[in-house]
Amino acid sequence: MTIDYIIVGQGISGTFLSWELMKRGKRVLVIDEPKNNSASKVASGVINPVTGRRVVRTWEIETLMPYAVEAYTRFGEELGTGLIRQCNILDFHATPQMKMAFAERLHEEPFLSTPTNENDYYQWFHPAFGVTEINPCWLIQLHSLLNSWRNELRKKDYLVEENFDITNCSIQPEKIIYKDIIAQKIIFCDGTVGFDNPYFKLLPYARNKGQALIAAIPDLPTTHIFKQGINIVPWQDGLFWIGSSYEWDFTTLAPSTDFQEKVVSQLKQWLKLPFTVVDHIAGERPANMERRPFVGFHPIMPSVGILNGMGTKGCSLAPYFAHQLTQYLVEGATIHPQADVQRFRKILSR
Ligand SMILES: Cc1cc2nc3c(=O)[nH]c(=O)nc-3n(C[C@H](O)[C@H](O)[C@H](O)COP(=O)(O)OP(=O)(O)OC[C@H]3O[C@@H](n4cnc5c(N)ncnc54)[C@H](O)[C@@H]3O)c2cc1C
Numbered sequence: 001m002t003i004d005y006i007i008v009g010q011g012i013s014g015t016f017l018s019w020e021l022m023k024r025g026k027r028v029l030v031i032d033e034p035k036n037n038s039a040s041k042v043a044s045g046v047i048n049p050v051t052g053r054r055v056v057r058t059w060e061i062e063t064l065m066p067y068a069v070e071a072y073t074r075f076g077e078e079l080g081t082g083l084i085r086q087c088n089i090l091d092f093h094a095t096p097q098m099k100m101a102f103a104e105r106l107h108e109e110p111f112l113s114t115p116t117n118e119n120d121y122y123q124w125f126h127p128a129f130g131v132t133e134i135n136p137c138w139l140i141q142l143h144s145l146l147n148s149w150r151n152e153l154r155k156k157d158y159l160v161e162e163n164f165d166i167t168n169c170s171i172q173p174e175k176i177i178y179k180d181i182i183a184q185k186i187i188f189c190d191g192t193v194g195f196d197n198p199y200f201k202l203l204p205y206a207r208n209k210g211q212a213l214i215a216a217i218p219d220l221p222t223t224h225i226f227k228q229g230i231n232i233v234p235w236q237d238g239l240f241w242i243g244s245s246y247e248w249d250f251t252t253l254a255p256s257t258d259f260q261e262k263v264v265s266q267l268k269q270w271l272k273l274p275f276t277v278v279d280h281i282a283g284e285r286p287a288n289m290e291r292r293p294f295v296g297f298h299p300i301m302p303s304v305g306i307l308n309g310m311g312t313k314g315c316s317l318a319p320y321f322a323h324q325l326t327q328y329l330v331e332g333a334t335i336h337p338q339a340d341v342q343r344f345r346k347i348l349s350r
Pocket residue numbers: 008009010011012013014031032033034035038039040041042043044045046047162163164165189190191192193194209210211212243244282283284285286307308309310311312313314315316
């Protein structure tokens with residue numbers, strides 16, 4: 001079988017890349033080993049334009065967010081399922097210092113405002129040092145996206161559900177041969193598994209573990225994401241996703257009792273409503289030291305590409321950079337220089 005591209009991985013990155021390439025008439029084959037704890041499966045699916053203690057805008061958000069909103073809307077229409085909705089964050093300030101940090105930014109940052117009905121929220125939460133609304137934020141139905149697109153790929157016979165073993169693959173500058181498949185190029189969208197990929201293992205990756213509790217909170221509305229150190233995010237099946245940790249130093253990917261105890265205690269102090277924890281999930285973010293994605297082709301082996309390094313922001317980065325990579329392949333367009341993996345030309349040429 002002769003095709004255009006092999007794509008390894010069907011998280012958010014491989015999903016958007018295969019969708020974009022297929023729209024351009026390219027024949028792809030997606031190879032994905034199903035795993036319940038991949039980053040895309042455990043993520044809450046939030047697009048938040050401002051982050052951190054200093055409440056600063058995230059990189060390129062003015063471009064990434066509108067693109068993502070349009071892409072998820074269109075993708076959802078094609079799949080016949082809603083994939084995105086606006087769901088603003090209500091940030092409850094735990095200390096007077098936090099209140100001040102937000103107050104300083106309120107005047108200069110249009111994404112921030114003070115809700116007029118702040119007192120309404122105190123029927124569900126214990127009083128805080130004020131509330132700031134981040135508007136707009138977006139919530140993605142990641143499981144619907146991944147499952148619906150997987151079904152489409154399966155129907156077209158464009159999906160192989162197995163572990164891709166690079167040692168069984170002949171990689172040549174002009175072509176890729178994997179079992180009975182001949183492709184022009186192979187593109188790795190393999191998340192943290194790709195940290196060991198022989199072509200890209202010298203990139204400055206950083207492993208980051210994140211955990212979340214899944215809970216039923218029957219009386220809490222699903223209109224907003226509620227934040228106070230932890231986020232309470234409306235999730236699937238009427239449940240809430242509550243997290244997360246950002247762990248740089250860990251020996252196992254298993255959920256930890258420490259995290260569960262800490263979050264349950266935080267919830268009890270903040271939330272007035274009863275809740276029941278029904279699950280505890282954990283996964284690994286494909287993060288990196290630069291906090292910029294890795295997009296493009298290997299400087300020495302031009303048949304090998306990458307769409308990875310999405311870190312904590314896959315929901316906004318993956319749609320845009322899957323599109324740029326497609327434009328690069330189909331029209332020879334340029335890739336954002338801070339995302340193009342060619343910035344590591346020297347390191348990757350070793
Ligand atoms: C707890 C947590 C919360 C998060 N919350 C958010 C959030 O709210 N918003 C946001 O934007 N981001 C969030 N993120 C980050 C986001 O999840 C990632 O940036 C994104 O999912 C990365 O997607 P990916 O497709 O690049 O990688 P992955 O999701 O890891 O997908 C890689 C896929 O490749 C497959 N694969 C890998 N190697 C092979 C192989 N050799 N053979 C076959 N298949 C293979 C894997 O099985 C997997 O399906 C969160 C992450 C975590 C851990």
